[in-house]
Amino acid sequence: MQNNFFQDVYEIVKNIPHGRVISYGGIARMLGKPRGAREVGWAMHNCPEGLPWHRVVMSDGNVTGGMYSEMRRTLLEGENITFLPDGRVDMKACMWYD
DSSP states (O other): OOOHHHHHHHHHHHTOOTTOBEEHHHHHHHTTOTTOHHHHHHHHHTOOTTSOGGGEEOTTSOOOOGGGHHHHHHHHHHTTOOBOTTSOBOHHHHBOOO
16 A cells, blocks of 8 residues: 555656656655655655656665666666766756756
8 A cells, every 4th residue: 555655756756857867865855855765765666667767866876776777777878868987877967856
């Protein structure tokens, strides 16, 4: 069973534009829970199909996802997301704000 917070997270994720990313903490702040990044992570762990889950990254630009991290990176590269030399997303260039 998903709570309203999870549904609110999914509503934001569904609106992340192509070629942009947002951090877990960024979503939490948008929902009025500035310390809720971990809860956003739990919501994303259970993300419904069809949402652009790959566009949610760590605040420092790291692409997480365990065995899915390479797939996420490939999807982001396909959207022309720019990466820094150390492999992190260039958050200054690609960050989405609602």
